[in-house]
Amino acid sequence: MPVTLQQIAEAAGVSRGTVDRALKNRGRVNAEVAERIRKIAKEMGYQPSRAGRALAMAKKNVKIAVILQSVQTPFMNLVLEGVLAAKQEVESLGGSVEVFPVKGVDAQSVMEIMDKLYEEQYSGIALVPSEDSVLKNKIRQFAEEYEIPIVTLNSDVEDTKRLCYVGQNGIQSGRTAAGLMGEIIGEKGQVVVISGHISNPSLNNRARGFQSEIMDEFPEIELIHTRYSYDDDWVAGKIVEELIEQYPNLSGIYITGPAVKGICEALEKLGKGKSIKVIGNDFLSENKKWMEKGVINFLIGQDAYVQGYEPVMILFRLFLDHKEPKEEYQYTEIVIKTKYNM
Structure with missing residues (x-):
């Protein structure tokens, strides 16, 4: 049976009201007495009513914001499904979640949204960051000066005091792709990385992991x-045409992000659809x-749904249960698929 406030009061030799004030930090309780009450409550395994805490959250007007860059991409649509599931759960328990979409990679738009969120007194933010020094400073300001916790998802910016990161280990994903590429092209030849936005940290990490593993192992x-x-897609197709003209013996292409259609259509058009080996990302x-x-x-997958769902819930658990995330880096599983196990 759950431990009651009355049981704690009897164990501590104080009134039930004193226990209630001590556990809810309402003041008017001697500091030593309050600490003793909290210690007894912990030892007895006391868990406050979740419904009561949810009501308290509603009264505190706890608001969580989610800023999604590159929202127009198919992968981010899957991330959004996770966000919306978390939104429904949080709002059923007294909090609120709002989604702020950003088309493309646009650090300026993200910072403008963040300023608006600060003015509207949002409690926490989950966001997809990008490689931008001003945006990094903005995240650091929110975390340190404003004390607004931020969880990064899909991409990470480590030196910003953000609370934690949820997403793929980009370096390991790139290394995985390199290992596969080395095997299927016979450990020699010419390979190229075709990436998305130059300021996307996740894609950059994949490229770095791929390149370092190729240099070390192949x-x-x-x-x-x-x-x-x-x-x-149009730009990606033109890149492929230029590459094949310049490197007629090209052996492999590693696609770190979107624009798969443009690349594959160009390869097929040029009669290279089977001779050039291709490794991509995400099961879209x-x-x-x-x-x-x-x-x-090969396709290398990551869990888009978790990347959307878990950042919101990490923030919610922080506000509801005062639970810090267990790990700073919450990596999703790296999964390899071929046409035979898709």
């Missing part, structure tokens, strides 16, 4: 300078289609 493979599509319908056609050899 020294006979030549790394061609990374190209950036900025998540645009477009990506699966090209894997089934044999143009993509």
Whole structure:
């Protein structure tokens, strides 16, 4: 049976009202007595009523914001599903969650939203960051000066005092892709990374992990300078055309992010759909289609739903139960798929 306030009061030799004030930090209780009451409550396994705490959250007007960059991409639509599930759960328990979409990678828009959230006294923020020194300073200001906790998702900016990160370990994902690439092209040849936005930390980490593993484990493979599509299929297609013209013996392409359609269509058009090996990311319908056609050899997945759901719930648990996240880096699982196990 759950421990009651009356049981704690009897164990501490004080009134029930004194226990209630001590556990809720309402003052008018001697500091030593309050500490003794809290210690007894902990030893007895006391857990406050979740319904009561939810009511308290509603009275405190706890508000959580979620800022999603590149919201137009299919992957972020999956992340949004997780966010909306968390929103429904949080709002059923007295809190509120609002989503602020940002098209593309736009640090200025993110900072403008953050300023608005500060003015409107939001309690915590979950956001997709980007590589921008001013945005990093803004996150640091919110965490240190304003004491507004921030959880990063999908991409991370480590030196900002953010509370924690939920998403893929980009370096390990890139290393995984490099290992696969080395095996399927025979440990020699020419490979290139085609990435998305140059300011996307997650994609940059994938590229770094891929490049470092290729250099360390497959020294006979030549790394061609990374190209950036900025998540645009037309740009990605033109990049492929130029690469094949410049490097007719190109062996492999590692796609760190979106614009898969543009890359694969160009390869097919140029008759290279089977001869150039391709590794991509995420189990999206477009990506699966090209894997089934044999143009993509491997897809490396991450859990989009968790990346949306868990940051909101981490903040909610912080406000509701005063629970800090268990780990600073909450990495989602790296999963490898081929057309045979998709």
